[in-house]
Amino acid sequence: MNRLRITLLITLLAIETVLIAWCINKRIGRPAPPRLPADGMVDAETARDFQRLWILAENPRRGDWLALGQAFAVYGFFPQADQCLQQAIQLEPDSANNWFWSGLVLNRLGQTTRSTRQLIQAARLDPGLTDTCHYIAARNHLRNDSPELAEAELRQIGTGHLAGQYLLTYLLVHTDRPSAAMPILDALIAQHSDVHSLYQLRARAAEALGDSDMARQDRQTVERLPETIATDAVADQLGERSFEFGLEKRIFQAGRLNTPGNLQAVVNELKAILEISYRPRVARLLASIELQRRQPESAVKLLQQMTKRDGATADSLIELGLAMDDAGHEPTRVFQIFQQALQYRLDPEICRLMTPFVKTQSSQADVDRLEALRQHAAGLQAFSENRIDQAVKLFETAASTAHQRQADSNFFLGECLRLLEQPHAALDAYRRCLELRPHHGRAADALDRYGKT
Amino acid sequence: MLTSRRYIELALVGLVIAVPLATTIAWPLLPAQGSLDPPVNGSSIYPPSTLPLQSLRLDPPSPVPARFSHVQIVDLDGDLQPEILACDALANRLVAYHRTDDNTWTEHTISSDMATPAHATVVDIDADGDLDILVAILGNAFPDDSHVGRVLLLERNGDRYDRHVLLEATRRIADIQAGDLDGDGDIDLAVAEFGYARGRILWLENLGQRHFRDHQLLFAPGTINVPIADLDNDGDLDIVANVTQDDEEIWAFENLGHGRFQKRRLHKWLNFDIGGSGLITADLDQDGDTDLLVTVGDNLEYAYTYPQPYHGCFWFENNGEWSFQIHRISHLGGAHAASVADLDGDGDNDVVLVSMFNDWRRNDTASLVWLENDGQQQFTHSQIASQPTHLVTVATGDLNRDGRPDIVAGGWHVIPPFRRLGGVNAWLSHRSHDNSGGDRK
Numbered sequence: 001m002n003r004l005r006i007t008l009l010i011t012l013l014a015i016e017t018v019l020i021a022w023c024i025n026k027r028i029g030r031p032a033p034p035r036l037p038a039d040g041m042v043d044a045e046t047a048r049d050f051q052r053l054w055i056l057a058e059n060p061r062r063g064d065w066l067a068l069g070q071a072f073a074v075y076g077f078f079p080q081a082d083q084c085l086q087q088a089i090q091l092e093p094d095s096a097n098n099w100f101w102s103g104l105v106l107n108r109l110g111q112t113t114r115s116t117r118q119l120i121q122a123a124r125l126d127p128g129l130t131d132t133c134h135y136i137a138a139r140n141h142l143r144n145d146s147p148e149l150a151e152a153e154l155r156q157i158g159t160g161h162l163a164g165q166y167l168l169t170y171l172l173v174h175t176d177r178p179s180a181a182m183p184i185l186d187a188l189i190a191q192h193s194d195v196h197s198l199y200q201l202r203a204r205a206a207e208a209l210g211d212s213d214m215a216r217q218d219r220q221t222v223e224r225l226p227e228t229i230a231t232d233a234v235a236d237q238l239g240e241r242s243f244e245f246g247l248e249k250r251i252f253q254a255g256r257l258n259t260p261g262n263l264q265a266v267v268n269e270l271k272a273i274l275e276i277s278y279r280p281r282v283a284r285l286l287a288s289i290e291l292q293r294r295q296p297e298s299a300v301k302l303l304q305q306m307t308k309r310d311g312a313t314a315d316s317l318i319e320l321g322l323a324m325d326d327a328g329h330e331p332t333r334v335f336q337i338f339q340q341a342l343q344y345r346l347d348p349e350i351c352r353l354m355t356p357f358v359k360t361q362s363s364q365a366d367v368d369r370l371e372a373l374r375q376h377a378a379g380l381q382a383f384s385e386n387r388i389d390q391a392v393k394l395f396e397t398a399a400s401t402a403h404q405r406q407a408d409s410n411f412f413l414g415e416c417l418r419l420l421e422q423p424h425a426a427l428d429a430y431r432r433c434l435e436l437r438p439h440h441g442r443a444a445d446a447l448d449r450y451g452k453t
Numbered sequence: 454m455l456t457s458r459r460y461i462e463l464a465l466v467g468l469v470i471a472v473p474l475a476t477t478i479a480w481p482l483l484p485a486q487g488s489l490d491p492p493v494n495g496s497s498i499y500p501p502s503t504l505p506l507q508s509l510r511l512d513p514p515s516p517v518p519a520r521f522s523h524v525q526i527v528d529l530d531g532d533l534q535p536e537i538l539a540c541d542a543l544a545n546r547l548v549a550y551h552r553t554d555d556n557t558w559t560e561h562t563i564s565s566d567m568a569t570p571a572h573a574t575v576v577d578i579d580a581d582g583d584l585d586i587l588v589a590i591l592g593n594a595f596p597d598d599s600h601v602g603r604v605l606l607l608e609r610n611g612d613r614y615d616r617h618v619l620l621e622a623t624r625r626i627a628d629i630q631a632g633d634l635d636g637d638g639d640i641d642l643a644v645a646e647f648g649y650a651r652g653r654i655l656w657l658e659n660l661g662q663r664h665f666r667d668h669q670l671l672f673a674p675g676t677i678n679v680p681i682a683d684l685d686n687d688g689d690l691d692i693v694a695n696v697t698q699d700d701e702e703i704w705a706f707e708n709l710g711h712g713r714f715q716k717r718r719l720h721k722w723l724n725f726d727i728g729g730s731g732l733i734t735a736d737l738d739q740d741g742d743t744d745l746l747v748t749v750g751d752n753l754e755y756a757y758t759y760p761q762p763y764h765g766c767f768w769f770e771n772n773g774e775w776s777f778q779i780h781r782i783s784h785l786g787g788a789h790a791a792s793v794a795d796l797d798g799d800g801d802n803d804v805v806l807v808s809m810f811n812d813w814r815r816n817d818t819a820s821l822v823w824l825e826n827d828g829q830q831q832f833t834h835s836q837i838a839s840q841p842t843h844l845v846t847v848a849t850g851d852l853n854r855d856g857r858p859d860i861v862a863g864g865w866h867v868i869p870p871f872r873r874l875g876g877v878n879a880w881l882s883h884r885s886h887d888n889s890g891g892d893r894k
Binding site for chain 1: 462468472486490495520543545566593594595597622655666668672699723727755757758759760
């Protein structure tokens with residue numbers, strides 16, 4: 001009896017061992033999450049986040065491989081992202097997000113045919129993704145020189161998807177079917193009258209149809225419209241997720257901490273982030289908080305470093321000038337910074353900031369010229385935002401100074417008056433522009449064109 | 454008393470229980486050792502070049518990633534010793550690199566305080582016998598539709614350059630080229646007003662006394678190059694333009710004389726993403742007319758980039774009568790600029806390409822590539838360099854006066870990864886490896 005029991009136990013143990021060995025083998029054989037191609041490819045904070053995601057993906061629950069794939073994708077490791085998303089699809093083929101992200105990543109890898117396949121599957125699983133998937137699939141087909149397939153995708157997109165409708169009309173115009181594009185463009189412009197790309201495309205269509213007046217009119221309208229169309233769907237999708245991983249997540253969270261009662265904590269956190277990895281926008285945010293905290297010298301240092309490392313822009317120079325002024329720097333030096341900013345952007349705010357310095361150091365004529373420049377800059381802003389009545393007043397004031405630089409003010413005054421259907425006053429303005437600058441091409445053209453009618 | 458059999462029995466029972474228990478406890482700790490499918494590799498890597506070139510960094514090393522928008526090889530001061538002229542868009546200055554007698558290079562700032570210089574054109578604009586410099590002022594390296602651009606003239610007067618603004622209140626200016634466009638004997642200009650969402654192509658008529666009247670040739674944003682050449686062999690200068698924003702198109706403006714131009718669209722790409730990045734003129738096939746070389750590979754809309762299969766270089770073969778046959782000659786990922794020279798001295802024109810957006814996370818991807826011409830415009834790629842990365846501009850010329858072309862290229866590092874950095878680099882030919890025509894045709 002004993003012998004039988006022992007035999008049975010040995011048999012049981014043997015079966016158990018074989019089974020467990022098989023399970024362990026299977027378990028060990030599960031795919032290891034891909035690693036970064038080399039050490040030091042990301043900052044320490046992001047590396048920590050990747051470490052966390054690797055551990056999760058080694059013993060995955062639903063969504064863990066997707067999360068790792070997304071992290072790889074938003075940090076630009078597209079081959080590794082693709083590997084993760086293939087695994088995510090294998091484990092959870094019912095997840096639309098897995099297919100969708102796989103489609104995005106394959107698009108970035110230039111694997112357009114595979115990308116389109118994944119996107120179609122994503123759209124099947126989640127109808128909410130349909131328009132975006134068709135749009136990216138259309139871009140994939142265009143990359144493959146298959147405009148017919150692209151058009152077929154675009155025809156399936158809802159009329160409310162502006163980028164999709166725009167791309168469809170773009171294709172029609174550029175495949176010699178401008179008359180087919182016209183009604184769609186008219187309808188889009190009726191709904192989105194402030195989007196300049198639509199007028200620009202309609203101008204191309206009108207030109208192709210021989211309607212040069214409409215083409216010219218649309219191009220003139222383009223100058224006064226602020227809005228554009230977000231056509232980079234893949235870049236946008238990747239950008240939206242970047243705040244969920246690594247250092248970008250920490251920067252995002254630090255920004256959310258930024259309340260008046262919490263400034264010291266935010267400053268500490270932003271300084272810690274800059275220690276980990278230099279980011280110009282973090283330096284800029286920190287400088288602005290330092291100004292709020294009445295620490296202008298610290299802001300000056302940050303902004304000086306930023307302009308050196310990332311190049312100067314009008315905005316960074318304005319902030320630097322203001323910080324230097326707050327910190328009590330030499331007024332001449334502050335003025336030079338604003339002057340430099342004005343080289344980067346003709347901006348009424350910069351002119352306003354320069355005025356007190358000019359008043360104390362220069363002649364009344366210089367003050368008047370700066371004021372005229374300020375009015376002109378504000379006029380340009382109003383003109384580009386289609387606030388024509390305001391622009392007229394500003395250009396009139398600017399043009400009252402007979403300085404050669406104000407030739408442009410007269411030209412734009414002419415443009416505004418023409419739009420307000422005051423042709424004689426407009427022609428007078430163009431003529432004044434040419435008196436100040438006889439070689440002003442656009443004024444001469446306008447006078448040629450409208451002076452005859 | 455337990456018998457030995459009983460012990461064995463108990464031990465076996467213990468094992469039957471312990472083995473699965475231990476396995477359960479150890480289960481989460483078991484390492485994953487399986488592998489996924491191998492990763493996709495879309496990067497451009499070529500066999501190493503056999504050209505005897507020696508790499509040299511000219512700008513002083515800096516921890517800050519450089520941004521050089523344009524380099525060229527030119528004898529600025531007429532001493533028959535060519536210099537390198539470079540637009541430093543980070544420090545906002547124009548610099549020249551001179552070779553000294555002891556074969557070292559020195560940097561000299563020609564002009565500073567210019568907001569993001571994009572391109573410099575060297576020409577004797579006032580016909581006084583020395584070379585002036587036209588600088589295309591972008592105003593902002595990043596998307597911006599405001600009036601920040603300028604056409605700047607640095608007029609050479611003795612040892613100094615006097616600064617004049619020839620055109621202002623424009624959007625971002627990416628390129629200026631010079632030539633007598635209206636046949637009146639003075640130098641006019643072709644101007645690419647890149648802008649962002651709005652932009653134009655202009656020609657500026659020289660009225661004398663540094664006054665120029667602007668004429669619009671095309672309303673289109675995103676023009677990056679406007680080279681001037683006699684494309685139709687009729688004796689006057691035409692303008693070509695590379696439009697790369699809403700539309701991806703190559704335009705020509707045929708000179709009809711007396712300042713009149715007829716626009717001709719030479720090519721359009723329906724691929725919205727193709728990323729036009731450069732256009733130069735050259736007689737690649739040496740048949741006596743001017744061909745075009747167009748690079749595509751811009752990816753600046755992405756926070757992180759990756760080379761694409763449609764990137765590369767096209768040769769627009771001029772067949773006369775405004776007919777161009779388009780040949781793809783390269784698939785280099787992220788291709789951004791081209792230069793033409795007979796690098797191997799075999800009598801035909803080779804092409805040098807640089808890449809801004811190869812897969813820089815690998816160590817072996819190409820940033821500088823030689824396309825060796827077999828004489829029939831069939832090209833074999835070889836890799837001259839994989840560093841520095843992010844090259845956007847390239848020029849060829851005989852820098853060390855050994856009778857063979859050297860190469861200079863500039864790096865523009867704005868998108869990670871910031872690895873294998875470089876500003877202005879030269880690859881100088883050296884005769885020690887010259888095999889005296891052993892592999893020359």
